[in-house]
Amino acid sequence: MNRWWAASLAILAISDPVRAQQAAPPASPSTPAAAAEPAEPEADDAGEDIVVTGSRKLPGSVIGDIPPDQTLGAADIRSYGVNSVADLLNELSPQTTSGRGQGGAPVVLLNGRRISGFQEIRDIPTEAIQRVEILPEEVSLKYGYTADQKVVNIVLRRRFRAATLEAADRVPTAGGRNDAQGEADLLAIRRDTRTNLHLEYERATSLTEAERGIDPRASDDPGASNFNQTPYRTLLPSTRDFSVNGIVARPVLGVSATLNGRYELSDSTSQFGLPGVTLTAPDGTAVTRYPDDGSVLPLAQRTSSGTTHLGSTLNGVLGAGWNWSFTGNYDRVATTTLTDTGLDPGGFQARLDAGMVGVDGPFLPGDLNVLAANRARSVSSQGGGDLLVTGSPFRLPAGDVTTSLRAGASTSDFSAASFRGGVASSGGVSRDSANGQANIDLPIASKARGVLGAIGTLSLNGNLAVNHLSDFGTLVTTGYGVNWAPIPAVRIIASATDQDEAPSAQQLGNPTIATPGVRVFDYVRGTTATVTTVTGGNPALVSDERHVKKVGVTVKPWAATDLTLTANYVETRTDNPIRSFPVATAAIEAAFPDRFTRDADGDLLRIDTRPVNFARAQSSQLRWGINFSRPIKSKIQRDLEAYRAGTGPNPFAGLRPPGGARPGGDAPPPPPPGSPDGPPPDARGGGGGFRGGGGFRGGGFGGRGQGGGRLQFAVYHTWNFTNRLLVANGGPSLDLLNGDAISASGGQSRHEVEGQAGYVNNGLGARLSVNYQSPTRVNGLTSAETLAFSDLTTLDLRLFADLGGRLDWVRAHPWMRGARVSLAVTNLFNQRQRVRDADGVTPVSYQPGYLDPLGRSVRLSVRKLFF
Numbered sequence: 001m002n003r004w005w006a007a008s009l010a011i012l013a014i015s016d017p018v019r020a021q022q023a024a025p026p027a028s029p030s031t032p033a034a035a036a037e038p039a040e041p042e043a044d045d046a047g048e049d050i051v052v053t054g055s056r057k058l059p060g061s062v063i064g065d066i067p068p069d070q071t072l073g074a075a076d077i078r079s080y081g082v083n084s085v086a087d088l089l090n091e092l093s094p095q096t097t098s099g100r101g102q103g104g105a106p107v108v109l110l111n112g113r114r115i116s117g118f119q120e121i122r123d124i125p126t127e128a129i130q131r132v133e134i135l136p137e138e139v140s141l142k143y144g145y146t147a148d149q150k151v152v153n154i155v156l157r158r159r160f161r162a163a164t165l166e167a168a169d170r171v172p173t174a175g176g177r178n179d180a181q182g183e184a185d186l187l188a189i190r191r192d193t194r195t196n197l198h199l200e201y202e203r204a205t206s207l208t209e210a211e212r213g214i215d216p217r218a219s220d221d222p223g224a225s226n227f228n229q230t231p232y233r234t235l236l237p238s239t240r241d242f243s244v245n246g247i248v249a250r251p252v253l254g255v256s257a258t259l260n261g262r263y264e265l266s267d268s269t270s271q272f273g274l275p276g277v278t279l280t281a282p283d284g285t286a287v288t289r290y291p292d293d294g295s296v297l298p299l300a301q302r303t304s305s306g307t308t309h310l311g312s313t314l315n316g317v318l319g320a321g322w323n324w325s326f327t328g329n330y331d332r333v334a335t336t337t338l339t340d341t342g343l344d345p346g347g348f349q350a351r352l353d354a355g356m357v358g359v360d361g362p363f364l365p366g367d368l369n370v371l372a373a374n375r376a377r378s379v380s381s382q383g384g385g386d387l388l389v390t391g392s393p394f395r396l397p398a399g400d401v402t403t404s405l406r407a408g409a410s411t412s413d414f415s416a417a418s419f420r421g422g423v424a425s426s427g428g429v430s431r432d433s434a435n436g437q438a439n440i441d442l443p444i445a446s447k448a449r450g451v452l453g454a455i456g457t458l459s460l461n462g463n464l465a466v467n468h469l470s471d472f473g474t475l476v477t478t479g480y481g482v483n484w485a486p487i488p489a490v491r492i493i494a495s496a497t498d499q500d501e502a503p504s505a506q507q508l509g510n511p512t513i514a515t516p517g518v519r520v521f522d523y524v525r526g527t528t529a530t531v532t533t534v535t536g537g538n539p540a541l542v543s544d545e546r547h548v549k550k551v552g553v554t555v556k557p558w559a560a561t562d563l564t565l566t567a568n569y570v571e572t573r574t575d576n577p578i579r580s581f582p583v584a585t586a587a588i589e590a591a592f593p594d595r596f597t598r599d600a601d602g603d604l605l606r607i608d609t610r611p612v613n614f615a616r617a618q619s620s621q622l623r624w625g626i627n628f629s630r631p632i633k634s635k636i637q638r639d640l641e642a643y644r645a646g647t648g649p650n651p652f653a654g655l656r657p658p659g660g661a662r663p664g665g666d667a668p669p670p671p672p673p674g675s676p677d678g679p680p681p682d683a684r685g686g687g688g689g690f691r692g693g694g695g696f697r698g699g700g701f702g703g704r705g706q707g708g709g710r711l712q713f714a715v716y717h718t719w720n721f722t723n724r725l726l727v728a729n730g731g732p733s734l735d736l737l738n739g740d741a742i743s744a745s746g747g748q749s750r751h752e753v754e755g756q757a758g759y760v761n762n763g764l765g766a767r768l769s770v771n772y773q774s775p776t777r778v779n780g781l782t783s784a785e786t787l788a789f790s791d792l793t794t795l796d797l798r799l800f801a802d803l804g805g806r807l808d809w810v811r812a813h814p815w816m817r818g819a820r821v822s823l824a825v826t827n828l829f830n831q832r833q834r835v836r837d838a839d840g841v842t843p844v845s846y847q848p849g850y851l852d853p854l855g856r857s858v859r860l861s862v863r864k865l866f867f
Helices: 003-015 017-022 074-079 085-091 137-143 346-353 505-509 586-591 635-644 807-812
Strands: 070-073 107-110 129-135 151-156 159-172 179-190 193-204 234-236 238-252 255-271 277-280 286-289 300-319 322-339 374-391 402-420 423-445 457-469 473-487 490-501 513-522 527-535 544-555 562-575 596-598 604-608 616-632 709-726 733-735 751-761 764-773 776-778 787-789 792-802 819-826 857-866
Touching (some): 070 074, 074 129, 074 616, 085 129, 107 137, 137 151, 137 457, 137 473, 374 513, 423 505
Parallel strands (some): 107 151
Antiparallel strands (some): 070 129, 159 179, 159 857, 238 255, 255 300, 300 322, 322 374, 374 402, 423 457, 457 473, 473 490, 490 544, 616 709, 709 733, 751 764, 776 787, 792 819, 819 857
16 A cells, blocks of 8 residues: 555544545455455555654645534535535525524635635536535634624535536416526636636526416406506516626735626616507596507616726735734725606697697697606715634643634715616715624533533533724624534524624615506505605615524434434514515505605505514524435446456446546546545545546546435424514504514515425436425404415426446436536416405405516526536
8 A cells, every 4th residue: 555545544533433444445346345455555654654744634625613504515516416505505595594593694704715706616617626615604703793694604625627518498387487598617726826716697688567367457456447458568677687796716925815806787677558648638638648659668767887806815824823814995886776767748838739639639749748858876885804813722621622703994975876767866974894703612611621521512602793983983892602513413502692783874874766656565555556665775764783592402312314404593672673565454554654655545656665673573483404415426437336346247337537548448437535646535534536637637537526315305494473563662563473474575484494305326326405484464454455475385496417327328428427407486376475455356456467576486407517
């Protein structure tokens, strides 16, 4: 056995003795495995000592003593059949959802280190990932973040090189829209050096109300116009998006440095009906006409935005177990919105007054003058950086005390200008901030060290964060928690956090935009109204105060089985919560009468939906789930085992590796996992790849080797116990679980279930996702105005084929290596929530086409990796 093989096996033995035994050198193909003898050391190795220094932690693991709730190896990742890090996180959303936060994405780390932003890794192909770790919210404190988001640590392979092309098209089965997308990606990884360039373009056509059979009535009011506006109103706008993203990572003077630049351009156009022209007939009667003869275009709202991002990350070592990390970012977003306002009858009224034409006469060019469109433009820019230092200042009998210290500063500027109804207005918000955070973990008991071992492993955590804002003063966050593992199979984490949070610059200063022709349900009158909505910022907002308590339990009952049970109970109370303006219920209108405009008959005309502060919000929930994964041997694995045992031929004979095969002869058996020329060790085995004779550089057949198949399922159930909102001190209190609502989708469902199931083997895979929410209701002023929202169950199905996973196919068609074809059906049974009033009638604004315009859709994608 040569030295590098012996060293790799020794390192592997430290972290996983079972896999080290499985990775022992194979017998010669010509000799039965039982008769194989260990090779004698070569003469020049005599007398040399091999010293191996190892750690129980895998390379790229996170800092601290909290283990992952779930670890995905390369074979697990391949079983999802997704293309990029962004797609993978979307697929893992049930596992990464946190009950502590506000629905945001998880904190993402790369190789156990911070990144400048998600843009830095979002486009990396999944074939370049060695493993993924999902960790609880408390781990984010160790990296200078707040404990309201879960942590996902992505560990890349040490070597990978590929160019990726993908084309996809998505269409609803009911027709009416087409969404085409194309991507190109270049990625090269060699240890700490990484280069990535990604281009993406997507274009989607609009979807009109007529294409979904929307009721043509303008409202439920008896006096509403009968003119059919549905062909001129869009449910989904037409969009165009282009982005380019580049990343360069290099070691510089002993420091790992990363530079990321991204630019994104987006355009969208929506329509909200033909403009009505009000004419005065000769008898003085006002008559409204809709010029549907093609002489005018529908009213439209056009929005374009350009986003620029620059980010950098530096990671280094201070020595003696101390590390430092610096991240810097600059972001600029410029958005322009043009909203058509209507028509002036102009010349037509003059011809009508002169008796040259009747009220029903044809429109001529120049008869109708287009009124000036409302304009709004906003520019947001933000830059800043922070420095994180982590290490152990001293040691206690139970272990090392670990601490994280972060200091940062940022500056932001938000300016907005609008022109509405001939009146120009402008404003801006500037903010400078200086912030810091300290986190400390104290080990109290350690069974491994014999310190209070009867209670297992126990550590305490404390954290403090201070953020001084130039426009809001000083905001403070404090927290503490306990991490306890009474036995290896059970871990309990309890924590409490008090956090002050200021409104964003956009919430304060967004430009005011008025959008006509929006359909909303008026709970006061029990009808659907077509209104003008006002959006924008609210400079009167104040900061909120969040108080969160959490107790979480993770159970892994069998070490040899990939089965994880989790349960988290969370209580949250927020003072002065900042929310988007709620729906037009009687309680909301009574609390904010100045936000609603009605005519003399009481019909709703206008709603100001800019964000507000409520008095208090309280919620509690239990979220628990089961995650299970089981490996399945593929045909290639069985053939390879037979080859290693000398009872079968080399399954890779005659195949050219992606990196180029050696001249002549069959490729030798692959080196053991973890060796310099072999694949990195998988977290649970089965994740490696074959480098073969000339090197299977980052691809192999079917994506970095054949780790076998996977059977996987996950089910997560959220049980909401309380969800109350105090609108104002002394004002109404809303129970969102029992008849009150702040959104158009009804109240809060008491039960929500997310489920996933997947099977992949021999290159063919299928995944099924299920989402369920229980029914709700919204009470009106009387029982006749109460709305009932049904339960909703949706299923998504995705089928995929990694064509390179079938060696017989690759032999016949070499181009299949690195190719994947996917067919995804969203909302398989075309389900939509049903909304009924007391008479069993669906209000106009709750027609199925409004609730889910797209419905069931089919997406076909073809992807090819060139290694």
